[in-house]
Amino acid sequence: MDIARRLAPRFAARAAGYDAAGDFPVDDFADLRDAGLFGLMVPTRLGGLGAGFAEYARVAYELARGNGATALVFNMHASVTGALAGVPDVMVEALGVPEHFFAARDRILADAAAGRWYAVAMSERGVGSRLSQLSTSYTREPDGSWRIKGAKSFCSGAGHSDGYLVAARSTADPSLVSQFLVPAGAPGLTVEPTWDALGMRATGSHDVHLDLTVPEDALVGAVEGLALLVAQLMPHWMVASYAAVYVGVARAAVDAAVSHSRERRLAGLPNVRSRIGRADAAVAAAKLTVDEAARRVDEAPGDEETNRWVWRAKYLAGTTAAEVAASMLEAAGTSATRRGHPLERLYRDARCGSLQPATSDVCADWLGVAALGGDPESDGTAPRW
Numbered sequence: 001m002d003i004a005r006r007l008a009p010r011f012a013a014r015a016a017g018y019d020a021a022g023d024f025p026v027d028d029f030a031d032l033r034d035a036g037l038f039g040l041m042v043p044t045r046l047g048g049l050g051a052g053f054a055e056y057a058r059v060a061y062e063l064a065r066g067n068g069a070t071a072l073v074f075n076m077h078a079s080v081t082g083a084l085a086g087v088p089d090v091m092v093e094a095l096g097v098p099e100h101f102f103a104a105r106d107r108i109l110a111d112a113a114a115g116r117w118y119a120v121a122m123s124e125r126g127v128g129s130r131l132s133q134l135s136t137s138y139t140r141e142p143d144g145s146w147r148i149k150g151a152k153s154f155c156s157g158a159g160h161s162d163g164y165l166v167a168a169r170s171t172a173d174p175s176l177v178s179q180f181l182v183p184a185g186a187p188g189l190t191v192e193p194t195w196d197a198l199g200m201r202a203t204g205s206h207d208v209h210l211d212l213t214v215p216e217d218a219l220v221g222a223v224e225g226l227a228l229l230v231a232q233l234m235p236h237w238m239v240a241s242y243a244a245v246y247v248g249v250a251r252a253a254v255d256a257a258v259s260h261s262r263e264r265r266l267a268g269l270p271n272v273r274s275r276i277g278r279a280d281a282a283v284a285a286a287k288l289t290v291d292e293a294a295r296r297v298d299e300a301p302g303d304e305e306t307n308r309w310v311w312r313a314k315y316l317a318g319t320t321a322a323e324v325a326a327s328m329l330e331a332a333g334t335s336a337t338r339r340g341h342p343l344e345r346l347y348r349d350a351r352c353g354s355l356q357p358a359t360s361d362v363c364a365d366w367l368g369v370a371a372l373g374g375d376p377e378s379d380g381t382a383p384r385w
């Protein structure tokens with residue numbers, strides 16, 4: 001937390017430049033590496049900081065107050081390392097995962113603590129993050145290696161990360177969706193610079209093309225077909241890890257509106273004050289929900305009630321960020337819509353929260369099915385993943 005609070009103002013000072021250029025925040029990532037934060041989720045026995053989900057959520061919130069884009073890319077790395085570190089050994093054994101999984105897992109985590117970071121290459125054009133619909137495929141070669149072919153989109157940090165967690169479907173059995181850790185320099189991996197979007201412009205979420213072979217131990221989990229299972233057993237990393245990021249973005253919007261109102265002598269206007277007051281309360285409520293979900297994830301991961309809080313957290317974070325940033329812009333006035341004004345960027349960044357899966361509409365559907373006594377994982381109109 002101390003590190004994150006120290007870094008946030010540095011990130012904030014650089015945020016406008018990276019956003020305007022649509023550049024990846026290289027200096028922010030150098031700071032994260034130097035501070036040892038790539039090892040945030042890595043157990044202390046492997047050289048990391050040994051954080052749990054609640055600590056991650058607090059760190060992500062602080063980083064996002066500096067630059068939401070930096071915090072969002074960092075979230076992808078935290079999801080890879082946090083999910084790997086968080087799978088209980090008993091569950092791994094129950095899934096029949098072979099012994100060599102533990103050595104491979106520890107190597108990935110120790111590398112992260114030493115300064116490597118991973119991007120997530122899951123989504124695809126026309127498919128989004130629906131794991132069950134992926135067109136990227138993998139085939140087992142006779143020597144045990146894996147041949148992976150396909151194209152990914154929206155891969156935050158593409159071209160800058162040290163490795164990619166790639167999700168793909170088996171050609172032998174298309175019901176199996178697996179994940180592979182592909183090193184950044186692997187021959188056959190190319191990044192196509194496509195990211196030029198409304199918000200979170202500094203995430204460098206470019207397309208990635210894959211036509212390559214990776215060794216046998218690149219299969220994460222050492223057993224095929226774990227990706228969908230992990231999404232259901234540990235929905236917090238798929239659904240709600242961004243929630244803290246977007247609440248941080250929302251808080252940054254309130255802070256920016258307060259500074260602007262003081263500078264422009266708007267603070268005496270009752271409508272400006274009440275907009276800021278309502279926004280302050282909404283952000284505090286969303287943050288409490290994220291903190292409660294995160295606390296439950298640490299205490300009872302995957303539990304029915306925990307998952308309900310996880311989906312609530314994602315819903316409230318995404319919706320609150322978009323609404324609060326829009327209201328703060330309106331309170332600040334047209335001068336805050338000029339390119340380079342913090343509120344102009346925060347308005348666009350905040351807009352992405354409810355669009356990122358699980359979208360606010362999908363979260364609302366999940367929560368509605370649960371409230372009506374159905375099974376929210378299977379009673380949706382379309383597969384959740």
Ligand SMILES: Cc1cc2nc3c(=O)[nH]c(=O)nc-3n(C[C@H](O)[C@H](O)[C@H](O)COP(=O)(O)OP(=O)(O)OC[C@H]3O[C@@H](n4cnc5c(N)ncnc54)[C@H](O)[C@@H]3O)c2cc1C
Nearest residue numbers: 120121122123127128129154155156200359361382383384
């Ligand atoms: C800033 C940013 C960074 C990202 N970074 C990454 C990354 O690093 N790695 C990565 O793999 N992906 C990343 N993504 C992509 C993200 O995970 C999604 O895959 C992507 O946003 C899906 O977009 P889509 O256009 O396919 O829309 P969809 O998510 O398919 O949404 C289209 C519409 O369909 C609805 N919908 C979607 N699913 C369902 C359902 N099950 N039931 C009912 N309605 C549904 C939605 O609510 C929406 O109205 C990022 C996205 C953003 C915005």
